[in-house]
Every structure is written in structure tokens, then in C-alpha cells.
Amino acid sequence: MKSLEKVNYKGFIWPLVIGIGLALCTGIRPAGLTANAWLMFAIFVATIVGCITKPLPIAGVTLTGLVVTVLAGLAPVKDVVDDKGLVTQSGILSAFSNSASWLIAMAFIMAYGISKTGLGKRIAYHLIKLFGKRSIGIGYAITGLELVLGALIPSNSARTGGVVWPIVQSISESYDSKPDEKSRKKIGSFLVFVAFHANILSTALFVTGAAPNMVAQQMAAQKGYSISWISWFLAAVVPVAVLAVIVPYIIYKMYPPEIKETPNAGTWADSELKKMGTMSVPEKIMAAVFVMSIVMWVLSGFFDIPQLNATFIAFLAVVILLICGVLNVKDLLGVSGAWNILIWLSVLVFMAGKLSTFGFITWFSASIANSLKNINWFLILVILVLLMFYSHYFFASGTAHMTALYLPFLSVAVAAGAPLKMAAMMLALTGAVMASTTHYANGPASVLASTGYVKQGEWWKMNFVLGLVYLAVVIGVGSVWFRIIGLG
Numbered sequence: 001m002k003s004l005e006k007v008n009y010k011g012f013i014w015p016l017v018i019g020i021g022l023a024l025c026t027g028i029r030p031a032g033l034t035a036n037a038w039l040m041f042a043i044f045v046a047t048i049v050g051c052i053t054k055p056l057p058i059a060g061v062t063l064t065g066l067v068v069t070v071l072a073g074l075a076p077v078k079d080v081v082d083d084k085g086l087v088t089q090s091g092i093l094s095a096f097s098n099s100a101s102w103l104i105a106m107a108f109i110m111a112y113g114i115s116k117t118g119l120g121k122r123i124a125y126h127l128i129k130l131f132g133k134r135s136i137g138i139g140y141a142i143t144g145l146e147l148v149l150g151a152l153i154p155s156n157s158a159r160t161g162g163v164v165w166p167i168v169q170s171i172s173e174s175y176d177s178k179p180d181e182k183s184r185k186k187i188g189s190f191l192v193f194v195a196f197h198a199n200i201l202s203t204a205l206f207v208t209g210a211a212p213n214m215v216a217q218q219m220a221a222q223k224g225y226s227i228s229w230i231s232w233f234l235a236a237v238v239p240v241a242v243l244a245v246i247v248p249y250i251i252y253k254m255y256p257p258e259i260k261e262t263p264n265a266g267t268w269a270d271s272e273l274k275k276m277g278t279m280s281v282p283e284k285i286m287a288a289v290f291v292m293s294i295v296m297w298v299l300s301g302f303f304d305i306p307q308l309n310a311t312f313i314a315f316l317a318v319v320i321l322l323i324c325g326v327l328n329v330k331d332l333l334g335v336s337g338a339w340n341i342l343i344w345l346s347v348l349v350f351m352a353g354k355l356s357t358f359g360f361i362t363w364f365s366a367s368i369a370n371s372l373k374n375i376n377w378f379l380i381l382v383i384l385v386l387l388m389f390y391s392h393y394f395f396a397s398g399t400a401h402m403t404a405l406y407l408p409f410l411s412v413a414v415a416a417g418a419p420l421k422m423a424a425m426m427l428a429l430t431g432a433v434m435a436s437t438t439h440y441a442n443g444p445a446s447v448l449a450s451t452g453y454v455k456q457g458e459w460w461k462m463n464f465v466l467g468l469v470y471l472a473v474v475i476g477v478g479s480v481w482f483r484i485i486g487l488g
Contacts, residue, residue, distance in 0.1 A: 007055065007056065008053075008054060008055045008056070009055065010053075010055075011050070011053040011054050011055030011056075012050070012053075012055040013053075014049050014053050015046040015047070015049045015050040015053060015055070015061075016046070018042075018045060018046055018049050019042050019043060019045065019046025019049075019068075020042075022038070022041065022042035022045060022046070023038075023039060023042045023043075025038070026038050026039060026042075030363070030367070032363045032366070032367075033359070033360065033363050034358060034359060036074055036358045037355070037358035037359050037360040037363065038360075039072055039074060040069070040074050040351070040354050040355055040358050040360065041355060041360055043065055043068050043069055043072065043074070043351070044065070044351050044352065044354075044355060044394065046065070046068075047061060047062060047064075047065030047348070047351065048393070048394075050064070050065065051344075051439075051440070051456075052456070052460075054456075057340075058340075058344045059340050059343040059344045061344075062343065062344040062347035062348055062351075063343065063344075063347065065347065065351060066092050066095070066347045066350070066351070069092065069351065069354070070092055074354060074358075075089070075090065075091060075092050075350075075354060076089060076091045076092070077091050077092055077093060078091040078093055079091045079093075079094055090350070090353070090354075090357070092350065094350070095346045095347055095349070095350030096342070096343075096346050098345070098346045098349050098350070099309070099310075099311040100157060100311070100345070100349070100397070100443050101341065101342050101345045101346040101349070102311050102314075102315070102342065103155065103157050103158060103161070103310055103311040103314050103443065104157050104161050104338075104341050104342075104345065104443050104446055104447055105338040105339065105341055105342040106311070106314035106315055106317070106318050106338070107157065107158060107160075107161025107162040107165075107314055107447065108161060108335050108337050108338035108341065108447070109318050109321075109327070109331075109332055109335050109338050110161075110162050110166070110289075110290075110293070110314065110317055110318060110321070111161065111162070111165050111166040111169065112327070112331060112335045113286055113289075113318075113321050113326055113327050113331075114166035114170070114286060114290065115166060115169060115170060115173075116282075116326075116327070116331065117280070117282040117283045117285075117286040117326060118276065118280065118282075118283055119279075119283045119286045119287055119290070120166045120167060120169060120170030121170045121173070121174060121272075121276070122273065122276060122279070122283065123166075123167050123170060124167060124170035124171040124173075124174045125174065125269040125270075125272050125273045125276075126269070126273070127141055127167065127171060128171065128174060128262075128266070128268075128269040129266050129269040129270055129273070130266075132262050132266060132269060133261070133262060133263055133266065134260065134261060134262065135187050135190060135191075135252075135257045135259055135260055135261075135262065136248065136249070136252045136260075138171060138187075138191065139190065139191065139194040139248040139251070139252060140248055142164065142167075142168065142191060142194055142195050142198055143194065143197075143198040143201065143244055143247075143248055145163075145164065145167075145198075146159065146164060146195070146198035146199055146201065146202040147198070147201060147202050147205060147240075147244065149163060149164070149202060150201075150202025150203065150205050150206050150209045151205075151206055155210070155211075155297060155300075155310040155443075156199055156202070156203045156209060156210040156442065156443060156444050157310075157442075157443030157444060157446075157447065158293075158297050158310050158313075158314065159199060159202065159444070160195065160196075160199050160443070160444035160447050160448065161443070161444070161447045162290075162293055162294075162297075162314065162317075163290075163294065164195050164198070164199070165195065165447055165448065165451070168188075168191045168192055168195045169188075169451070171187070171191060172186075172187055172188030172191055172192075172453070173188075174269075174272070175187045175188075175259055175262075177189075177259075179451055179452030179453045180452070184452070184453050185257065185258050186257060186258045186259050187257040187258070187259045188453045189255065189257070189453045189454050189458075190251065190252065190255055190256065190257035191257075191453075192448050192451055192453040192454055193251055193255055193448075193453075193454055193459075193462065194247075194248050194251055195448060196444055196445060196448045196449075197247050197248070197251065197436065197466065198244075198248075199444040200432065200433055200435055200436055200444075200470075201240050201243055201244050201247070203432045203435070204236055204239070204240050204243075204429055204432035204433055205233065205236050205237065205240045206229070206232065206233060206236075207227060207228075207229050207232035207233075209432065210398065210432070210442075211398070211399045212398035212399050212401070212402040212431050212432065213232070213428065213431070213432060215399055215402040215406065215431075216402055216406050216424070216427070216428035216431055217232070217428075219402075219406050219407040219410065220410065220424040220428070222407060223407070223410055223411065223414065223420060223424065224420065225420050225421055225424045227424065227425070227428070232425075232428075234485055235425045235429075235481070235482060235485065235487060236425075236429060238477060238481040239429065239473050239474055239477050239478045239481060242473050242477050243469070243470065243473050246469070247466065247469065250465075250466065250469060251462070251466075254462060254465065255458070255462060282325075282326050285321070285324050285326050286321070286326055289317050289320050289321055289324075289326075290317075292317070292320075293313055293314070293316075293317045296308060296313045296316075297310055297313055300313065318332070337450050337451070340450060341446050341447070341450055344440070344446075345440060345443075345446045348440050349397050349400070352394065352395050352397060352400055353397075353400060355394070356400060361405065364391070364405075365405050365408035365409065366408070368384070368387055368408075368409070368412065372384075372412060372416065375416065376416075377413065377416040377417035377418040378418070378479075380412065380413060380416040380418065381413050381416075381418045381422075381423055381426060382475055384409045384412060384413055384423075384427065385426060385427065385430045385471065385474065385475060386471065387409070388401075388405060388406075388409055388427060388430045388431065388434060389430050389433070389434045389437075389467065389470075389471060390437075391405065392434040392435070392437050392438070392441060393437055393438060395441075397442075398431065398432075398434070398435060398441070398442050401431070401434070402431045406427060406428075406431060409427055410423055410424055410427055413427070419487065419488045421482070421486075421487035421488065422479065422482045422483070422487045422488035425478070425482060425487060426474060426475070426478055426479070426482070429474050429478060430471075430474055433467075433470040433471075433474060436463050436466050436467050436470055437463055437464075437467060438459075438460065438463070439456055439459050439460075
């Protein structure tokens, strides 16, 4: 007789207590909020708490939150369309049309192809040969790789999911470090966490590093400050350089790999490359598709062509791999991580979007503006940076977060007397580094937190510590550097 699947029923206690408790406060909710906005907030918070207590795997938790959203009458199943064919209310099925989620899912499948063909191991052995004498050296090599890719690939999810993660996975497995309790901390956990923070730094360095940066650029222009590619780079280069030096080292000390010294790594990697021999046909095709994807992702930053959409490029790459026989449909369906992310990230983005639709985010930003009157402008700017950073716990999309809060926060800072250019860049950089919070903070977080190398509790604890480092550098080093280059 088959038994029931295990369910952590105790894990439901806190989500239910918090969710029901907040829902019962609907009658005494803050002025300016509708009942729907408050109920959506209650469900969203309960879902996030559920992601922490894990009564079910995260996909199950978020699907439960989605069902509760419908049962509460906050969203229909299908889109509601008016007589003119316009969508008046988004249904829950629209959650799974989120392009970022699909990009990450396809990137996971590409990563599987890189691993299956052996191309990932070949790249990993070459990196180990060059930088592998110490594990921290590999960490800095990954950071450097991300910083270079940040200038080339405008999608942070594409950089991590399509390029960096397959390499990190292959390096980890080359040291027999797999996402299990026995071996994950040999080196894999360290490299995965470094790769995530390297992506944050590459995002912060370039205005084209990710979509939220370009939202900030457009909104700063509405206040009269035009942020060019070079002006963003000049403003970001010193804070990012400081972080690029200290963050991998802090991770190395805080979350040390078991394998620290590998003096014979170069010789070993060279011998493994000889064993692999010349590239196989599947490897060559995979390499060609890999390079094609990178080139197309680079071009997508310069040309507004539908076929150069980052998500479509990932779909195209997967289809080519299927047609050429590098992957088969069984491979595609077997990459469970891809479909897991597609479910939970899509749901969280949808729920966060509902918070905005019901006016919760507008109320939140207005409340902040009203409470920060008659205070020194620099203190106000620091408070706004902190609020921008920590409010990201309520967002599963950096783009949605920046769209909702950047312009209101910038307006508050300028009205208080803060220099426009300094406030614009400090809030913009905060928008880049605030992803160092949760496992659902952005696409790369979703990719790397789902690999199994870093446990969710570790992710939150260590990111809280590193968040303080980011804030110290952005506020401290940033404000001094901005004055030096004439932004303050």
C-alpha cells in the first residue's frame, strides 16, 4: 500500500497565524488603504512566511498562496476583459506569462545541456588551470567574469542562468562537490554564493546591467537628470570596485569552503583536459549555441528588435539544441529546477504586482514622504536608501520595485534639499544591490538559491550581513565619491 507524502504541517502554523491575524485587522487598517489592498498584503506576507517555514516545497507554498488569493476574491482565474477588449483585472493564469520566469527556466535547460555535453567541465578545467591554486582565487575569477559580462549582456538572469551558473556547477562537480549535505560545502556552496553577489556587482556597475537600472535612468530624466552610460559607470565604478574586493573575501571568511588550498590543481586540471581529448560534436554544437546566445544577448542591449528579446533568445537556443539532438524532450521535461522556478517565481511576481494594483505600494511611498518632513536632507536620503533596500523583502521583481518607489523617493529627497544627481545615483545603486536580500529578490537569486548548494536559512542570514556591507559602501563610499566627481 502506498503511503501519503510527507507534509510539514507545523510549518503552516506561523503563515496561518500571521496571515489570519493581519486579515482580522482589515477593519482597523491604515487610512488610505482599501480592504483589498490590506487583504492582499496579508496573503503576500503569509506566503513569504510560508516560504521560510516550508510546510511544503516553495512551489507548493506559492501555489497555495495563489489559490487563497482567488478564494479571497482578489483575483479571477482568467483575465477580465471589457467591451473594448482591454484587460480590467488580471487572472491568476496570467502569472505564468512572466517573461523573466521563462527566461530563467530556459536558462536552466541550457545549463543542463552544457553539463550533459561535457562543455561545462572543459571550461571549468581551464578556469581551474588558470586560477585554481586557491578556492578564493576561483571566487575572484567568477567575480571578474561577471563584471565583464555585465557590460555585454543586459539581462542579469541571462548572465547567471545561461553563462555563469553552468560554469560554477561544472567547477563544483570537478571537485566532487554536489548539492547534498555531504559534499556541498567542499567548494560548491562558496562558489554559488560568490556567483550571486558577483551578479549584483555586475548589475550595479552598468546602467545596462539589468532592467531596474534603466527604469531608474528613465525616471531620473523625469526629474531633470539625464544618466548616460558613462556617467552611471563613473559614479558606480569606485563603490563597485571596493565591493568587488571585499565581498568575495567576506564570503570566504563567513562561509568558507572545505577545500581552500589546491596547489596541484593546475596539473590535475591539465591531465583531466587530456583525458577529455578533443571536443565532441555535441560539445561543439553546444559551444556554438552558447556563443550565439551571448552575442544575441549583447545585441539585444543595442537594438529594439522582438527577435532579440532575452527570453526569446533562450527559447531559440533550447529549440536549436533539441533540433540538433544535443538535448531531447525527456531532458527538457526532466530539468525539474526549471519548472520549479517557473511556478514559484511567476506566482510571487504576480502577487507582488497585485499589491501595486490595489494601491498598497502607492500608499506606502506616500506615507514615507509625509513622515520625512523637516529633517536634514542627508539623513532623509539615508532613510530613503534604507527603506528602498529593506522594502525589497516585499518584492519579487526589481523592475516593479523601482517603478513603484524610485521616482517618489527621489522626489522626497530633492524636496528635502538633497542634490539631484547624488540622490538619483544613490537610490539607483540601492536599486541594484537590494537584490542581496531574499531567494526571490531577482532572477539570479531564483536560479542560484534553487540549486541546493546554499540552504534557505543560510541565504537569508548571510545576505542580511552582506546587505549591511552594501549599504555601508553605497552610503559611505558612494556619498564621498559622488562629491569628488561633482554629483553632490
